[in-house]
Amino acid sequence: MDLPARALAALGLVxxxxxxxxxxxxxxxxxxxxxxxxxxxxxxxxxxxxGLDQVSILLRNFLFGFYGFAAFCFVLAVSLPxxxxxxxxxxxxxxxxxxxxxxxxxxxxxxxxxxxx
Numbered sequence: 001m002d003l004p005a006r007a008l009a010a011l012g013l014v015x016x017x018x019x020x021x022x023x024x025x026x027x028x029x030x031x032x033x034x035x036x037x038x039x040x041x042x043x044x045x046x047x048x049x050x051g052l053d054q055v056s057i058l059l060r061n062f063l064f065g066f067y068g069f070a071a072f073c074f075v076l077a078v079s080l081p082x083x084x085x086x087x088x089x090x091x092x093x094x095x096x097x098x099x100x101x102x103x104x105x106x107x108x109x110x111x112x113x114x115x116x117x
Contacts, residue, residue, distance in 0.1 A: 002049070006041055013037045035066065064103050071099035 014037060021029040039062055047055045075095035079088040 002045060006045055009041045009044070010037055013040065035062070035069070064107055065100070067103045068096040068100035072096035 014033070017024075017029060017032055017037070024032070039059070042058060042062075043055050046058050072092045072095060076088055076092035079091050083091065
């Protein structure tokens with residue numbers, strides 16, 4: 001229903017970032033591209049449809065998800081100089097899954113889910 005609006009919002013942000021990429025440079029453009037765009041689009045639409053409490057949950061869970069992304073990028077950057085592409089990506093995927101599993105286990109012990117009763 002609102003999927004076309006989400007797609008257009010993301011497209012607008014990507015086009016703006018692409019237009020500014022010459023001034024920002026490749027490193028900053030690459031850093032800004034994946035998560036800030038999707039996070040901002042999802043946050044706005046979640047707030048519109050479900051309210052502030054759901055946006056807080058969304059952003060908290062995005063934050064925990066970033067550990068897996070960081071692990072993936074780190075392992076890939078370290079392994080690409082010595083491995084071929086497929087093994088490096090496989091190792092990076094395993095690293096991301098391990099980081100996500102660790103984060104999930106630590107989070108469930110430190111921050112238990114609120115009771116729904």
